[in-house]
Amino acid sequence: MTEGGDTAIRNDPRQAHRASLMLRRAKLVCQSGEYLCLIRDVSELGVGLGFMHDVPPEPRTLLQLANELTYPIERVWTGKRQAGFRFGAEVTLDEFLRENSQFESRPLRLQMSAPVRLGEGRDVYDARLLDLSCEGAKFTSSVELPEGKLVTFDLEGLPPQLGQVRWVEGKRHGLRFQQPVTTEELAACALHLQPFDQTRSRGFSQLLAKARAA
Structure with missing residues (x-):
């Protein structure tokens, strides 16, 4: 229209x-x-x-x-x-x-799932993105990183970031970027990881039902 x-x-x-x-x-x-x-x-x-x-x-x-x-x-x-x-x-x-x-x-925060590479000196760890904001990210990792640890954060579609682990809950970690990403960078990353021609109807349907019930 x-x-x-x-x-x-x-x-x-x-x-x-x-x-x-x-x-x-x-x-x-x-x-x-x-x-x-x-x-x-x-x-x-x-x-x-x-x-x-x-x-x-x-x-x-x-x-x-x-x-x-x-x-x-x-x-x-x-x-x-x-x-x-x-x-x-x-x-x-x-x-x-x-x-x-x-x-x-x-x-x-944008809820997205994508592979992440974390770097700490010569060590590199695989992780899985849970959500992303201009200020930081939430991810899961089989390696428990201590609070306060500085790591590099490499996500496809986003410029490499340096961040500090702010909290740990089991395999889940919260990371705060040293320098926030821009609104434009976050928007471009979301579109790169989530092309319009792909669907994930289950999560959308659950949120829609919740919104209608509110």
């Missing part, structure tokens, strides 16, 4: 309640994966999103905020690296704008 299809949303009498969010990060959860997006504006009826790559082609998807609040949405228009979506359920705009969370500083 073209951008003109957004007329009904933009001309809604409640448009005075529409608010600019100054490009707040969020993620679009699709059957092919999770993709970084920027919230441009929002109203009780819908939301405008910007992307660092082509708009994901699925017309019905899920929008998830950093606090994990999730909203079913349907695309009503598409432009160059931007799109407008209609909410699939009633939205409390104040709650959406506040984006309250029990984890006030939690960064937006």
